[in-house]
Amino acid sequence: MNKPHKLTFPLLAFSSALLLAGTALAADDKKPEAAPAPAAPVLQTAPVAAPPVAFTVPDPVAVVNGAPISKATFEQYAQQLRNRAKTDTPEASKALVDQLVMEELLVQEANKEKLADDPQIKQQLEIVKRSLLASTVVRRMLSENAPSEDAIKKEYETATAAMKGKEYKAAHILVDSEDKAKEVIAELKKGGDFAELAKTKSSDSSAANGGDLGWFTPSMMVPPFAQAVAKMEKGKFSEEPVQTPFGWHVILLEDTRDATPPSLDELKPQIQQMLQSKMIN
Known part of the structure; x- marks a missing residue:
């Protein structure tokens, strides 16, 4: 005859902690610390560890106050947890059974208090139901x-x-003016250092880095800036100010290279997600 389970306060506290922590399954994922290496080689055969005893999942996996917890329920929970923790060890399986027992006790207590009839609970259940149906x-x-x-x-x-x-x-x-840009160009022609002039005269956020913009494609810049750069010779600065909606620029072209787009394999997951998103929307 099965001994009836009771939901005492210590058991309630323990079960709540177990549920909030996602059960002890996550702890099973940690590897034990390695034992310190011996000071000198030991000339003897190390004992062979016994294979772990397999955990056979019965059906039902447990009976709580007359209410069975089916093997199907156990397997469904195990599947949901599989991506977060190991569930294929005897210890993890037993921990999951313990969690299900605790959860069943809480559900039975909730049923005694008729919490399912509470309007707020009904509303929350409806939200969960709608979300589950939509995601399915x-x-x-x-x-x-x-x-x-x-x-x-x-x-x-x-x-x-x-x-x-x-x-x-x-x-x-x-x-902010063409005259100021021409003054900068004049200083550069006299041998001024571009990076130092950028730090002291540029109003752009890149000033702290000597005006460095890094690598870019023409499409990343406003047209007047991109067009001016495309006509420049590597290693030279623009001898005429370049006007854009941001102000007046003096540009130094440091290097060029052929653009290499990411491979199909690199972009494939993003493209799949985008196409699927288009289909859903």
Whole structure:
């Protein structure tokens, strides 16, 4: 005859902590610290550890005050936890059974207090139900309508078309008038250091780094700036101020290179997600 389970205060506190912590399964994922190495080699055969005793999941896995917890319930919980912790060891399986017993005790207590009839509880359950139904439909749609390889390749070619061409590495000095820009150019012609002039005269946030803009493609810059850079010779600065909506620029072109877009394999997960998102929306 099964001994009835009671939900005492210590048991309630323990079960709450267990549920909030996601059970002791996460702890099972930690590896024990290695034992210190011996000072000298030991000339003897190390004992072979006995294989772990397999945990056979019965059906039901437990009976709590006459209410059975089915093997199917156990397996469903195990599947949900599998991505977060190990659940394929005897210790982890037993810990999960303990969690289910604790949870069942809490549910039985909630039923005694008729909490399911509480309007707020009903509202929360309805929200969970709607969310579960919606996410289930989305998962089915995605699994049944996975983007084809041709669609992914076509999207990749479209996305990377703008990435081809030249990349530029440049620095600039931004001022608020054409006259100030011409003064900077005059100082550069006298042998002034571009980075130092950028630090003292540029109003752009790049001033602290000597005006460095790093590598960029023309599409990343406003048209007047991109057009001016494309006409420049590597290692030279612009001898005429370049006007943009931000002000007046003096530009130093440091280097150029052929742009290399990411490979299809690198972008494939993002493209799949984007195509699936388009399908859902």
